[in-house]
Amino acid sequence: EPEVTQTPSHQVTQMGQEVILRCVPISNHLYFYWYRQILGQKVEFLVSFYNNEISEKSEIFDDQFSVERPDGSNFTLKIRSTKLEDSAMYFCASRLGQGKTGANVLTFGAGSRLTVL
Amino acid sequence: GENVEQHPSTLSVQEGDSAVIKCTYSDSASNYFPWYKQELGKRPQLIIDIRSNVGEKKDQRIAVTLNKTAKHFSLHITETQPEDSAVYFCAASNRDDKIIFGKGTRLHILP
Numbered sequence: 559e560p561e562v563t564q565t566p567s568h569q570v571t572q573m574g575q576e577v578i579l580r581c582v583p584i585s586n587h588l589y590f591y592w593y594r595q596i597l598g599q600k601v602e603f604l605v606s607f608y609n610n611e612i613s614e615k616s617e618i619f620d621d622q623f624s625v626e627r628p629d630g631s632n633f634t635l636k637i638r639s640t641k642l643e644d645s646a647m648y649f650c651a652s653r654l655g656q657g658k659t660g661a662n663v664l665t666f667g668a669g670s671r672l673t674v675l
Numbered sequence: 676g677e678n679v680e681q682h683p684s685t686l687s688v689q690e691g692d693s694a695v696i697k698c699t700y701s702d703s704a705s706n707y708f709p710w711y712k713q714e715l716g717k718r719p720q721l722i723i724d725i726r727s728n729v730g731e732k733k734d735q736r737i738a739v740t741l742n743k744t745a746k747h748f749s750l751h752i753t754e755t756q757p758e759d760s761a762v763y764f765c766a767a768s769n770r771d772d773k774i775i776f777g778k779g780t781r782l783h784i785l786p
Contacts, residue, residue, distance in 0.1 A: 603774070668718050
């Protein structure tokens with residue numbers, strides 16, 4: 559079964575450092591997402607990406623965050639200058655879209671745990 | 676924007692009994708309502724979903740009901756088993772580029 563893959567599974571960084579989290583969405587999916595989950599809390603929407611541009615972002619996704627699809631397969635989340643409160647599990651997700659059967663099903667990756675010291 | 680409220684935050688039921696989790700949403704334009712199960716340390720996984728043109732959907736021991744007028748939807752798990760213990764999230768969406776999750780319900784199945 560197709561999977562969303564994420565790397566690294568765990569990253570530890572010093573406050574103020576830049577971090578890049580990587581994702582490979584399912585190959586024929588059109589919509590890509592980043593979500594964040596602070597330990598024990600809800601899954602929070604950060605940003606969605608469609609047709610090579612951001613289509614929606616939340617108030618959490620401020621100027622310190624950026625996303626990129628540098629090639630046909632990777633989808634990255636960059637945090638420019640990490641803060642302690644950025645410590646969380648970051649989930650990448652993708653979905654097919656466009657009204658086909660199962661098009662709305664959001665498939666999550668296994669997550670990247672970010673620890674900011 | 677959309678806001679999804681979910682309750683209870685924690686639910687304990689005896690094995691074999693039923694569990695019900697309820698959610699409300701704010702945006703009347705929302706038309707897609709998935710439920711995700713997240714086991715400890717793992718990714719959320721879709722267990723069932725419903726679209727706004729349907730009032731109820733069932734898949735074996737799991738069912739979801741939707742009341743569009745009241746803007747609420749519920750997850751029903753019957754004949755609960757130990758492996759049902761997890762955190763369950765409801766979510767709502769009215770467009771392809773955003774799915775908003777509730778705060779989650781931690782379900783404990785008691786032996």
